[in-house]
Amino acid sequence: MPDRGRRGRSRRFAAFESAIAAFGLVALLAVLASFVVPSIVGLARAFVPGVPTPTGAPSLNGRILRALRFTVVEAAFSALLALAVGLPGAWLVARRDFCGRRFLLSLSGVPLCVPPAIVALAFVLFFGRSGVVNDALMRLFGLSEPPIGALYSLAGIVVAHGFYNFPVALRTISRAWERVPREESEAALVLGATRFRAFRTVVLPRLAGSILSSAALVYLYCFFSFVIILLLGGPGGTTLEVELYQAARSDLDFARAGLIALVEVAAAVPVVLLYAASQARVGHEIGPAALSPPRARLSGLTERACAAGYLFLVGVFLVGPLASVVVRSFARSDGAGLSLAAWGRFLSRPSFLPALATTCLVGVFAAILSTAAGFFLVAAGALSPPRARATIAHPFADRAVPLLPLAISSVILGFGWTLLVPRGNILVLVLAQSALAWPFAWAQARAAVDRVPRPVVEVALVCSRGRADAAIRVLLPATSRSLLSGAALVFAISAGEASLPLVLSIDGLETLSLLLFRLAGSYRFAEASAAATVVALLSASVFLFQDAERKRSVS
Amino acid sequence: MRHLLFRLICGVALCGALVAQSSKGSEELVVYAYDSFVADWGPGPELARRFERLTGCRVRLVSCGDAGQVLSRAILERGKPVADVLVGIDNNLVARARREGILEPYKPAGADAIVPAELRLADDWLLTPYDWGYFAIIHDAKSGVRAPRSLEDLASPEFAKKLVMMDPRTSTPGAGFLAWTIAVYGDRYLDYWKRLRPNILTLAPGWDAGYALFTAGEAPLVISYTTSPAYHLETEKTDRYRALIFPEGHVAQIEGVGIAKGSRHRDLARRFVDFMLTEEAQSILPLTQWMYPVNRAVPMPDSYRAAPRAGKSLTLDAERAQAAVDAVIDLLAR
Numbered sequence A: 001m002p003d004r005g006r007r008g009r010s011r012r013f014a015a016f017e018s019a020i021a022a023f024g025l026v027a028l029l030a031v032l033a034s035f036v037v038p039s040i041v042g043l044a045r046a047f048v049p050g051v052p053t054p055t056g057a058p059s060l061n062g063r064i065l066r067a068l069r070f071t072v073v074e075a076a077f078s079a080l081l082a083l084a085v086g087l088p089g090a091w092l093v094a095r096r097d098f099c100g101r102r103f104l105l106s107l108s109g110v111p112l113c114v115p116p117a118i119v120a121l122a123f124v125l126f127f128g129r130s131g132v133v134n135d136a137l138m139r140l141f142g143l144s145e146p147p148i149g150a151l152y153s154l155a156g157i158v159v160a161h162g163f164y165n166f167p168v169a170l171r172t173i174s175r176a177w178e179r180v181p182r183e184e185s186e187a188a189l190v191l192g193a194t195r196f197r198a199f200r201t202v203v204l205p206r207l208a209g210s211i212l213s214s215a216a217l218v219y220l221y222c223f224f225s226f227v228i229i230l231l232l233g234g235p236g237g238t239t240l241e242v243e244l245y246q247a248a249r250s251d252l253d254f255a256r257a258g259l260i261a262l263v264e265v266a267a268a269v270p271v272v273l274l275y276a277a278s279q280a281r282v283g284h285e286i287g288p289a290a291l292s293p294p295r296a297r298l299s300g301l302t303e304r305a306c307a308a309g310y311l312f313l314v315g316v317f318l319v320g321p322l323a324s325v326v327v328r329s330f331a332r333s334d335g336a337g338l339s340l341a342a343w344g345r346f347l348s349r350p351s352f353l354p355a356l357a358t359t360c361l362v363g364v365f366a367a368i369l370s371t372a373a374g375f376f377l378v379a380a381g382a383l384s385p386p387r388a389r390a391t392i393a394h395p396f397a398d399r400a401v402p403l404l405p406l407a408i409s410s411v412i413l414g415f416g417w418t419l420l421v422p423r424g425n426i427l428v429l430v431l432a433q434s435a436l437a438w439p440f441a442w443a444q445a446r447a448a449v450d451r452v453p454r455p456v457v458e459v460a461l462v463c464s465r466g467r468a469d470a471a472i473r474v475l476l477p478a479t480s481r482s483l484l485s486g487a488a489l490v491f492a493i494s495a496g497e498a499s500l501p502l503v504l505s506i507d508g509l510e511t512l513s514l515l516l517f518r519l520a521g522s523y524r525f526a527e528a529s530a531a532a533t534v535v536a537l538l539s540a541s542v543f544l545f546q547d548a549e550r551k552r553s554v555s
Numbered sequence B: 001m002r003h004l005l006f007r008l009i010c011g012v013a014l015c016g017a018l019v020a021q022s023s024k025g026s027e028e029l030v031v032y033a034y035d036s037f038v039a040d041w042g043p044g045p046e047l048a049r050r051f052e053r054l055t056g057c058r059v060r061l062v063s064c065g066d067a068g069q070v071l072s073r074a075i076l077e078r079g080k081p082v083a084d085v086l087v088g089i090d091n092n093l094v095a096r097a098r099r100e101g102i103l104e105p106y107k108p109a110g111a112d113a114i115v116p117a118e119l120r121l122a123d124d125w126l127l128t129p130y131d132w133g134y135f136a137i138i139h140d141a142k143s144g145v146r147a148p149r150s151l152e153d154l155a156s157p158e159f160a161k162k163l164v165m166m167d168p169r170t171s172t173p174g175a176g177f178l179a180w181t182i183a184v185y186g187d188r189y190l191d192y193w194k195r196l197r198p199n200i201l202t203l204a205p206g207w208d209a210g211y212a213l214f215t216a217g218e219a220p221l222v223i224s225y226t227t228s229p230a231y232h233l234e235t236e237k238t239d240r241y242r243a244l245i246f247p248e249g250h251v252a253q254i255e256g257v258g259i260a261k262g263s264r265h266r267d268l269a270r271r272f273v274d275f276m277l278t279e280e281a282q283s284i285l286p287l288t289q290w291m292y293p294v295n296r297a298v299p300m301p302d303s304y305r306a307a308p309r310a311g312k313s314l315t316l317d318a319e320r321a322q323a324a325v326d327a328v329i330d331l332l333a334r
Helices: A002-047 A059-097 A103-112 A116-127 A133-139 A154-178 A182-190 A195-223 A229-231 A238-250 A254-282 A302-329 A343-349 A354-385 A387-393 A395-407 A409-422 A426-451 A454-463 A467-496 A497-505 A512-520 A525-554 B002-026 B046-053 B067-075 B095-099 B172-199 B207-215 B228-236 B266-277 B285-289 B304-308 B318-333
Strands: B028-033 B059-064 B085-090 B129-142 B164-166 B200-204 B221-225 B241-244 B249-261
Touching: A002 A254, A002 A354, A002 A395, A002 A409, A002 A426, A002 A467, A059 A103, A059 A195, A059 A238, A059 A254, A059 A302, A059 B318, A103 A154, A103 A182, A103 A302, A103 A395, A103 A467, A103 B228, A116 A133, A116 A302, A116 B207, A133 B200, A154 A467, A154 B046, A182 A195, A182 A229, A195 A254, A195 A302, A195 A395, A195 B207, A229 A238, A229 B207, A238 A254, A238 A409, A238 B067, A238 B241, A254 A409, A302 B266, A343 A354, A343 A525, A343 B249, A354 A395, A354 A426, A354 A454, A354 A467, A354 A512, A354 A525, A354 B266, A387 B095, A395 A426, A395 B067, A409 A426, A409 A497, A409 B067, A426 A497, A454 B067, A467 A512, A467 A525, A497 A512, A497 B221, A525 B207, B028 B046, B028 B067, B046 B059, B046 B249, B046 B266, B067 B085, B067 B095, B067 B266, B085 B095, B085 B266, B095 B318, B129 B172, B129 B228, B129 B266, B129 B285, B164 B172, B164 B207, B172 B200, B172 B207, B172 B221, B172 B249, B172 B318, B200 B207, B207 B221, B207 B304, B228 B241, B228 B304, B249 B266
Parallel strands: B028 B059, B028 B085, B164 B200, B164 B221
Antiparallel strands: B085 B249, B129 B221, B129 B241, B129 B249
16 A cells, blocks of 8 residues: 555655664764773873983973974964965866866875875975986086975975875865855956955855865874974974874883873864864855856966966976875886886785775775764754754864864874773774764865755755754755765775874784885885875775766766 | 484584684784784794794784884883783883883793893893894995995085984984994084084984985985895895995894783793794894894895994993983984
């Protein structure tokens, strides 16, 4: 009988929806716990007095202040550079169609998955004293000393950081830009405003949220940078993270490590809070749910010249260094020519296939968990009744809490995990990585849900069976592209992450990132470069696939 | 009735098998080591296999990162250690390991005969040495830059920005080089570093990053071990990289294996330490660790002819080096 069948189906669907909602809640609680508990355990342990070292620690305050100043300076400049490069790229990707557009977008996940040591090596291979650029310049102009020596300085650090991180800014801002209604800026132009004024008054406020969130993310990432700082910073350079490493790993002075970790948190949390406060003031970016008009091709000489110039810049500062790593994997040790020997050795290693499988498995599960947690938090905030929304959507809870994982050092988290879990397993690895990577999934979900107009949400609430129903039937389809983008980011981060698998000491675990780390530590750099290439290709293909979905649903 | 009896017997057999399996599982030796030891191409897996064949007990190899992290993890687990055996604590870390009280002394069978006096890490055998190597500057013969003749020569102006050094705060060879300069120059080591400073291209965070820079051609000189050229000769068939022997002498890194204090499988751990000194175990080390095994009876592979022996041996003063790290970093940062 049709009536009963339909009621039965809708009952089953309701049960299915409640199950999904429950999963979302569990995911959120899991990722929050996986961050809070190890952090507290790690920090607390760092305060237990250990055996005093007989070095007679000198007055540390000067060192720590110097480290703090340098850390803030390099992180701030890196964030500025990432924005400066990301903004024009975002316009290019959002508003214009050109060959290489999809390539540029899929490039955005690659830096996240390539370990910082490889990035540093990439920049050295390209910009170093005997790197590609200096080599070419010396040959071209017949110089005896390499002309570009600024790599090992603050400038080098900022350039490496900025270009390593600009794809995140590009991705976040371009998504927001796609949704900015063109009619408004066109109306402003008709009414006599200059193009710059139209941009400043109409477009920029709409992008403010995504710009600020990208800046905060990049700043926090660069704040805790370690390998790039040491390798490119020249002798004696120091940041808070380096001091923390020294205290925790070399001096084994856990009390001092705890102090430095607290200084780090104290310096990073205000950035998170500032970001949260600014988001609240900027307000929701209400964009039409209508499809954006198709992108135009590049027109005019200036546009083409600027686009070409920009792409050249990206090519030199991002693709070039990464490509050098790929080339390194084909290098022969006697320097003469290329060979596939390293690839052959790497691919035929018994641990290669298990590592590839585990990397994909862990990445996918971490992506699912992170996206579920991020979407649940954002949807719960958007769909709650106004009074509850005032508390849940309170700037702190709503916007600051998800970014907190980015405000603590991985050394302390590692401590915490070691103490909590003497013998780990894959589930713990998925939880630990999700705890670190979910802010990225959350940021994408946040931006997407903010774009859904408030009236639509309210109508959905009225017409649905409940909040879960509204979330799944209305919010989810409207935000699915962004959610997939966030999932892809989490996958990339998980694929490139090697410190958690080491810290958790999981029996028989092989991942590509561990394999890479291991190869680099035992003379096998060509193979390590091959491993990095595989990880980068894996992440790039995930992004390509995800963007193909995006293109299909837009058209 | 017969069916029931049959099922009962099967059930008991199954339970018996499970119990037997789990009790066999309880005889598992947990070994903490640094990452390259545990890798496929490192000595760990083969050592574990041979030990398992010898004793019938399982070995669980756990990678902690680097040697410092092995120590750090053991300290965090003090009192209720998960590990039975700690591999990788070297002459640089032994004093700290002793202070933290995470090892228990054990003199392995045949130690007097096998381990030469100069390689002993502790008189009470808190740690048993299993391999060693001299720190040395490696020179790229294809770089066009001449090789420095001594530690003092290394500081001469013609090598400006030609030396990749490792950060003594975060890397063993970095700390080893600092200890080397202290052993040679005594109290005047800071003067030496002042002269050396312009020659340092960068302080790499670890051996892997620094050596990668070196092999990429970024600089013609790097701090590593005298045995590094042997690796290149064996696997890449090149003698391009030469270890330089300095007349002032060299300090050595001696790596040790020890039993965790409070280990639950003390007897098995002792057998493992005994096993580490036998020829069966030591013969794996040259081509996997690229360090000299302490057991002189082990024949060395042909590629080790590229690894020169130091003329003079100096002692590494770990405490002094540790105290000097801050001073050197402050000097370099100025």
